[in-house]
Amino acid sequence: MTGTRVQMAKIGGVEVEGKVWLAPLAGITIGSVRRFFRELGAALTHTEMVSSSGLLMKNRKTLEMLKGSEKETPLVLQLFAGDSKSLVKSAEIAMTGGTFAAFGINMACPVPKVRKKGAGAQLLYRRDLAVEMVRELVKAGLPVWPKIRKHPSGSGTETLAFCEALLEAGAGLVCLHGRTPQQLYAGMADRQVVHEASAAFPGRVAASGDVFEREDIDEYLQNGAAAVLVARGALRDPFLFQGEAPPAEPLERALFLVRLGDSILEENGPKAAASLIKRFVSGMFKGLRGNSSYRREVASSSHWAEMREKLCSCIHFFDERGNGDA
Numbered sequence: 001m002t003g004t005r006v007q008m009a010k011i012g013g014v015e016v017e018g019k020v021w022l023a024p025l026a027g028i029t030i031g032s033v034r035r036f037f038r039e040l041g042a043a044l045t046h047t048e049m050v051s052s053s054g055l056l057m058k059n060r061k062t063l064e065m066l067k068g069s070e071k072e073t074p075l076v077l078q079l080f081a082g083d084s085k086s087l088v089k090s091a092e093i094a095m096t097g098g099t100f101a102a103f104g105i106n107m108a109c110p111v112p113k114v115r116k117k118g119a120g121a122q123l124l125y126r127r128d129l130a131v132e133m134v135r136e137l138v139k140a141g142l143p144v145w146p147k148i149r150k151h152p153s154g155s156g157t158e159t160l161a162f163c164e165a166l167l168e169a170g171a172g173l174v175c176l177h178g179r180t181p182q183q184l185y186a187g188m189a190d191r192q193v194v195h196e197a198s199a200a201f202p203g204r205v206a207a208s209g210d211v212f213e214r215e216d217i218d219e220y221l222q223n224g225a226a227a228v229l230v231a232r233g234a235l236r237d238p239f240l241f242q243g244e245a246p247p248a249e250p251l252e253r254a255l256f257l258v259r260l261g262d263s264i265l266e267e268n269g270p271k272a273a274a275s276l277i278k279r280f281v282s283g284m285f286k287g288l289r290g291n292s293s294y295r296r297e298v299a300s301s302s303h304w305a306e307m308r309e310k311l312c313s314c315i316h317f318f319d320e321r322g323n324g325d326a
Contacts, residue, residue: 011203011226012173013143014074014101018043020217020241023208023229024078024104024147028276030065032263034072036256037234041241044074044227049106052081052090053117066098076145078104082118084133091140102143102172105133110149110181121181124152127165134169143172147208150180156193163197167204174201175229177208191219198224212236214243236283246286250318253284254311261311265304273304277311288318 008017022029022037024046034045047065054062068075077100081087091103107130109120116122123130130146137144146166151158163174176197178189189209198205198220207225211217212233217240220228230240238256239246247253257277264273281298285291294317301307 012102012145012206014044014076014172016043016074016227018241019221019225019227020243021206021227021229022046022234022241023231024049024076024106025231025234028235028279030264030268030272030276031068031072032260032267033276034075035069035263036260037238037241038072040238040256041243042230042234043241044076044101045072046076046078046104046229049078049080049109050090050094052079052086055079055090055093056086063097066094068098068100073099074101076100076102076104078106078147080106080109080114080119081133082122084129084136087133088136088140091137091142095140095142100142102145103137103140104175105130105137105144105146107146107148108175108177108181110184115181121149121152124148124162124181127162130162131165131169134166134171138170144170145173145175145206146171147175147177149177150190150193152181154180156190156196159193160197160200163201163205167201171204173204173206173226175206175208179209191223194220194225195223198226202226211240214240234283235279237286238280238283250285250288250314251312254314257281257284258308258311261304261308270304274302274307277304277307285314285318291318293317 008015021044022042026048029046029048050065051062077094079087079090106120107123114120134144134146151162166174176194178191178194194207203226206227206229207220208229211228211230217228233240257280261273261277264276278299281295298307298310
């Protein structure tokens with residue numbers, strides 16, 4: 001099946017055991033969450049987007065984002081910066097604080113506060129700088145994976161030219177999202193441009209954008225993508241990586257969240273545990289009668305201890321007398 005673990009293979013210079021990966025998600029892909037998705041079948045995980053300037057300033061919260069464990073590997077560190085010097089120096093700092101399989105460079109984030117710093121999707125307007133970043137970061141010794149969007153012009157030709165320039169500069173893999181920066185997160189991602197890039201650069205393009213069903217994963221892979229990054233789809237269906245039906249018993253699903261919440265509690269505190277588990281409840285119980293009622297019940301909890309108790313008693317919400325909502 002698509003999401004199940006397979007024999008080890010090298011993609012983008014990194015040994016992996018599958019082609020379905022967890023994408024970087026700001027405020028979400030902390031260590032506990034990465035381990036959670038590795039358990040559920042993700043063959044590779046990413047850190048959150050880490051600020052190069054934060055690392056250079058030795059910001060405590062930024063440095064904590066480097067923490068990882070063997071259970072998360074292979075782990076890709078995604079950095080964002082507006083110049084190559086800061087990028088390289090921050091990467092050197094990161095290598096002393098964590099173990100990573102590759103460096104990601106965020107050239108895709110469309111958020112104004114990131115673009116104002118010349119980082120993220122702003123780099124799509126400066127191919128020369130983007131190329132320089134890849135060329136210099138490669139010297140640090142790890143594979144380099146820039147993540148980009150469809151070219152701001154909307155041109156497929158320009159998008160492929162940008163991919164080619166990054167690969168020629170030494171990128172091991174280009175992760176391509178089919179929306180332009182102007183689209184932000186609205187509308188539909190252009191899969192065709194991703195398919196064209198995958199065909200033009202076999203084994204060197206990972207697909208991103210609107211991956212919510214297993215059919216989406218299959219389409220990208222069947223059209224030549226080296227791998228598929230799952231972002232928001234991981235929240236909508238945490239079992240998407242497995243390539244098989246989720247557990248039938250509600251309690252079994254609930255216990256996944258209990259373990260995740262306990263792990264977040266230990267590493268990030270009760271506020272983070274309660275906040276993040278609320279993001280997963282709907283997807284974890286997708287398709288079960290009573291899902292909507294249960295989601296509202298859990299969301300009414302403001303403390304992890306109370307939320308944990310409700311998760312453990314979930315069976316009362318998903319019996320034959322369920323509300324019929326999903």
